[in-house]
Amino acid sequence: MLMSGAQYMESMKKYNPRIFLGGQQVKLLENPTTMTVIRANAAVYDLALEQQHKDVMTVYSDYTDAVVNRNLHIARSAADLEKRAEMALLTSQVLGTCNYRCVGADILNAIAGVTWEMDRELGTDYHQRFTKHLKYLQENDLACSGAVTDPKGDRLKRPGQQEDPDVYVHIKEKRADGIVVRGAKVSQSGAIGAHETMVIPTMGMKPGEEDFAVAFAVPNGAEGITYISQYTPFTAERELNDPKYLGNPQYGQRETCIMVFDDVFIPWEKVFLCGETKYCGKLIARFAKTHRMNCGGACKVGFADIIIGATQLMAEYSGVHKAPHIVDKITDMVRICETARACSVAAALKGREEPVGSGFYQPDDVFGNAAKLTVAEGFWDLMKWAGDIGGGMAVTMPSEKELDNPETGEYVRKFMKASAPAEARLRIGKVIQNWCAGLHGAGTWHGAGSPMAQKMALYHLANLDEKKALAKKIAGLEE
Ligand SMILES: Cc1cc2nc3c(=O)[nH]c(=O)nc-3n(C[C@H](O)[C@H](O)[C@H](O)COP(=O)(O)OP(=O)(O)OC[C@H]3O[C@@H](n4cnc5c(N)ncnc54)[C@H](O)[C@@H]3O)c2cc1C
Known part of the structure; x- marks a missing residue:
């Protein structure tokens, strides 16, 4: 139930x-x-x-x-x-x-x-x-x-x-x-x-x-x-x-x-493997396949949606949202997020029965690793643009508690106001701070395995012989 x-x-x-x-x-x-x-x-x-x-x-x-x-x-x-x-x-x-x-x-x-x-x-x-x-x-x-x-x-x-x-x-x-x-x-x-x-x-x-x-x-x-x-x-x-x-x-x-x-x-x-060394590699490889699809191209895309939303709001609150470079940066954020999402969807749709005959399905490994790598690299860029558009206040702003302080409240209201009231800017500024000046860069980098692990997997999975053969054929080189 x-x-x-x-x-x-x-x-x-x-x-x-x-x-x-x-x-x-x-x-x-x-x-x-x-x-x-x-x-x-x-x-x-x-x-x-x-x-x-x-x-x-x-x-x-x-x-x-x-x-x-x-x-x-x-x-x-x-x-x-x-x-x-x-x-x-x-x-x-x-x-x-x-x-x-x-x-x-x-x-x-x-x-x-x-x-x-x-x-x-x-x-x-x-x-x-x-x-x-x-x-x-x-x-x-x-x-x-x-x-x-x-x-x-x-x-x-x-x-x-x-x-x-x-x-x-x-x-x-x-x-x-x-x-x-x-x-x-x-x-x-x-x-x-x-x-x-x-x-x-x-x-x-x-x-x-x-x-x-x-x-x-x-x-x-x-x-x-x-x-x-x-x-x-x-x-x-x-x-x-x-x-x-x-x-x-x-x-x-x-x-x-x-x-x-x-x-x-x-x-x-409650013991599901005990001493069978031969199966540990398969266990971790299958875990990594699903986890990189989910963690890389879906979970972090959900986080990215929040970051993009907060950044767009901040642009509107500051009055800069129509400036061409802001539109370009927001578009770049969407591009990063959707590229990772596409890898995750592809990993799922190209999923296969594994092991054959078991009835259990695993995602495609190339797309899953690509999802995680794309997001690991892309998250720093998301944070860069959120920090850029959020302005210095994302890391320099006072506490929203000041608004209730009779000694400082009026100053903060007056000087933190832009196209939106101070309260909204401080609240969304804190969301940006939470993502960009916090734990999430390194967290996204290492969660589901440090990127070197995905790079090794991708290099191993890439069919370089096939690619070499294509290049030779087009160049007219003898096999
Ligand atoms: C937010 C967050 C949530 C997490 N949640 C979970 C969870 O729920 N469950 C779970 O089991 N794990 C979880 N993890 C752990 C995550 O899987 C590990 O952080 C990741 O696998 C990297 O391992 P590590 O942290 O020990 O890094 P390290 O192994 O210390 O890596 C540091 C650096 O050393 C390099 N390196 C490591 N080993 C070698 C080597 N042999 N040769 C050369 N270079 C090497 C790495 O590539 C990296 O550059 C989480 C991590 C984070 C950040």
């Missing part, structure tokens, strides 16, 4: 995750920053109940013979992939932050195919276990975050060569009833507010690295898990300010944490 936002909030009362933020332990449902994650998740639940978003946010599941939230769906067609990307676009437009169920959704899709393959090739029962777990998630409409990124220590050393093996999540012990895992995952979007987290290896593993080849599901706040939240100037600002004066009052920043696994027990029924 689909949950409402209010039901989701109620359901989180029974979890008591061990969360630290700014050097102190905090309560999930009491802290102003952790509550932004809860509100964002609640909004995603509510979107699924809105008639106009039904097609994007929900889908029929033959696992449960019921309509389920698309965040828990395994894609069965190119049309499904397209809707998945549309969901990423919609949630970003509405929230201006993460759909914190996004990484979890893409991991579920990767695990579905890989466990199907393992059962066929190795005679394991991972896919059966996975299917049972998926049904449990769907029947209870649980929010599921996704944990891929290990701390990794020295990046040029393999997991087994690290001074401290805990910098990669690994199996510490195998028992009759399950496994004990140790290590950490970093930059975990919204894990504090999820019911469950799906965990997979951060990269392909080689023979000899069996202990690091592990995928599993773990409930929020399981014994041995500690969440250490990010702390940024935006966290401090939220602690100090009335949220109404912040650039995204309800949903805030993209909140992540370090998720520490200090000897966490995982029962066998």
Whole structure:
């Protein structure tokens, strides 16, 4: 059954995750920053109940013979992939932050195919276990975050060569009833507010690295898990300010944490890969395929829509919106945004069944990587033009609180007014500040993998031999 936002909030009362933020332990449902994650998740639940978003946010599941939230769906067609990307676009437009169920959704899709393959090739029962777990998630409409990124220590050393093996999540012990895992995952979007987290290896593993080849599901706040939240100037600002004066009052920043696994027990029924190094590369590659399509060409396009809207408003508020160079810059912003969106749509429409015979669909890898790369590069340009058109006030303006200050209110009203009143300019200026002088440039660059990873993938996928043959033919060179 689909949950409402209010039901989701109620359901989180029974979890008591061990969360630290700014050097102190905090309560999930009491802290102003952790509550932004809860509100964002609640909004995603509510979107699924809105008639106009039904097609994007929900889908029929033959696992449960019921309509389920698309965040828990395994894609069965190119049309499904397209809707998945549309969901990423919609949630970003509405929230201006993460759909914190996004990484979890893409991991579920990767695990579905890989466990199907393992059962066929190795005679394991991972896919059966996975299917049972998926049904449990769907029947209870649980929010599921996704944990891929290990701390990794020295990046040029393999997991087994690290001074401290805990910098990669690994199996510490195998028992009759399950496994004990140790290590950490970093930059975990919204894990504090999820019911469950799906965990997979951060990269392909080689023979000899069996202990690091592990995928599993773990409930929020399981014994041995500690969440250490990010702390940024935006966290401090939220602690100090009335949220109404912040650039995204309800949903805030993209909140992540370090998720520490200090000897966490995982029962066998929640383990979906355990030592099969050969399948780790496929798992991460399939996760990356869907995630780059969604994160790159859809989610960040939703953010871009907000940035473009705020920039156009600011141009109108300052009276410059008809100046040719402003029109040109806004047009360039739209071009960046729509190019990334086109790559994502193409990745979905060119999606294929993978593995063949499984009935599961994956997007086209070339277009997915192109979507992520286009947005990673393009986001800096979006921020450049928003900063240009917003003017210096996007970073120099006073607090909107001054408008209520009898000593300064009149000055601020008088000097911050342009074609629109000071209040509107300060409010939209804060939105621009939130995007352009904040966390989103680096966040967009690294989220779904640093661009070098996509460049390597694109170079590998590009059929250079075919291109060389074309060039030779046109030049009249002998083969
Ligand atoms: C806002 C945000 C949200 C995120 N949410 C999630 C989430 O929900 N779940 C999740 O699992 N992850 C999440 N991530 C993590 C994200 O996937 C990683 O940031 C990304 O994969 C890069 O890894 P890293 O941060 O460790 O960077 P690093 O590995 O430290 O990369 C830094 C630089 O080193 C280079 N580099 C790294 N390794 C090598 C090497 N071996 N050889 C040469 N150069 C190298 C990189 O190309 C890059 O230039 C999120 C990240 C961000 C920013």
